[in-house]
Amino acid sequence: MDYRVQFDFEVEFTNGGGIQGQDFRLDIEGKDIPDHVLADYIVQDMRLLMVGKVNILNKVIIQEKHKRNPINDMSTGTKLIDLSHTIFDGLITHKGLPAPLICDYLSREESQKSYAEDTTFQIGKIEMITNTGTYLDCPFHRYEDGKDLSEIQLEKLVDLQGIVIRADYRDAKAIHADYFRNKELRGRAILVHTGWDEHWNTEEYIQHHPYLTEDAAQYLADCGVKLVGIDSMNIDDTSEKNTRPVHSILLHSEILIVEHLCNLQMLPDEGFTFSAVPPKWRGVGTFPVRAMAKIV
Known part of the structure; x- marks a missing residue:
C-alpha cells in the first residue's frame, strides 16, 4: 500500500x-x-x-x-553508516580484561530531591578500561614518546577518504600485502572487511580471529595511508603473544588504528569518508570512538 x-x-x-x-x-x-x-x-x-x-x-x-x-x-544529502559496536554494562571486549561498569551516579529518583516537581535528571558513572568496544589506537598506545589522543589533529580523524578491502575470514585469516596491491591507498583510511564482526560478543570472537601480517603493515606504511581499521578482535595475530608487528609498524609511522569495527558490508568499496573521533585525553593512547562512514 x-x-x-x-x-x-x-x-x-x-x-x-x-x-x-x-x-x-x-x-x-x-x-x-x-x-x-x-x-x-x-x-x-x-x-x-x-x-x-x-x-x-x-x-x-x-x-x-x-x-x-x-x-x-x-x-541532508548524505547517508551515515554507523560502524561502531554498542558498549553496555558487562561487555567483554578482550578476554582477561575487565568489562565496563555502567551505573547511576545520580539516579532520576535521587534527583527529585534537588529539582522542582516533574524535573528529573540522570548522571551516569562509567568505570572501564580504554580498550573497550570499537576504539582507536594512537602512537602513545605503543610508544612512550608517541603522540597521545590529545595531540592527534582532527584532520587525521574526520572525513578521511576511505576504501574498503574485502578479505573474507572464511577464505583466510592472515591478510597479507597482496590484498592491498593495485589499490589507491595513499592518504586514505583503509577499512579491512573480514566479516568477523558477526561473532561479536561471543567466545568465538576472541579466538582465531583475522589479522594483518607484518608485510601488509609495512606495505601500508610505505604507501602513506592515514588510518587502518578492521572488523576483528585485533589487527595483529594475538596467537603470537610476545610480538605485535602491525601495531609497531603502523603506530611508529603515526598511522592510526581502529579495531572492532562492524557493518563494513554496508559500505561501497570507495566513494565515502570515514570518521572516528575519541575524546581529547592527555596521557591516553587508546579510547572508544563512534566510528562512521559518510556516503555522499
Whole structure:
C-alpha cells in the first residue's frame, strides 16, 4: 500500500519575512513521517537560505499511489553508516580484561530531591578500561614518546577518504600485502572487511580471529595511508603473544588504528569518508570512538 502526506507549511527567515504553502502532497515510505523531516525536505528542495522556524500544519496521511520516489529522512544529502559496536554494562571486549561498569551516579529518583516537581535528571558513572568496544589506537598506545589522543589533529580523524578491502575470514585469516596491491591507498583510511564482526560478543570472537601480517603493515606504511581499521578482535595475530608487528609498524609511522569495527558490508568499496573521533585525553593512547562512514 502506498502512502502520501498532505500538509501546509510556514517558513520564517532569520533576516525577516517568510513564505507559506498549502496542500502540499509528497510520497512517503511507510505510514507516517516526522514533522522535522518534512521541514528539512522543504528547505532542501526549495533551496531556501537564512531559514529560521518552520511550522508543519494540518498534516494528513492518505493512501494514494506514488507518483515519484518516496522520501524518508532527507534532512541532508548524505547517508551515515554507523560502524561502531554498542558498549553496555558487562561487555567483554578482550578476554582477561575487565568489562565496563555502567551505573547511576545520580539516579532520576535521587534527583527529585534537588529539582522542582516533574524535573528529573540522570548522571551516569562509567568505570572501564580504554580498550573497550570499537576504539582507536594512537602512537602513545605503543610508544612512550608517541603522540597521545590529545595531540592527534582532527584532520587525521574526520572525513578521511576511505576504501574498503574485502578479505573474507572464511577464505583466510592472515591478510597479507597482496590484498592491498593495485589499490589507491595513499592518504586514505583503509577499512579491512573480514566479516568477523558477526561473532561479536561471543567466545568465538576472541579466538582465531583475522589479522594483518607484518608485510601488509609495512606495505601500508610505505604507501602513506592515514588510518587502518578492521572488523576483528585485533589487527595483529594475538596467537603470537610476545610480538605485535602491525601495531609497531603502523603506530611508529603515526598511522592510526581502529579495531572492532562492524557493518563494513554496508559500505561501497570507495566513494565515502570515514570518521572516528575519541575524546581529547592527555596521557591516553587508546579510547572508544563512534566510528562512521559518510556516503555522499
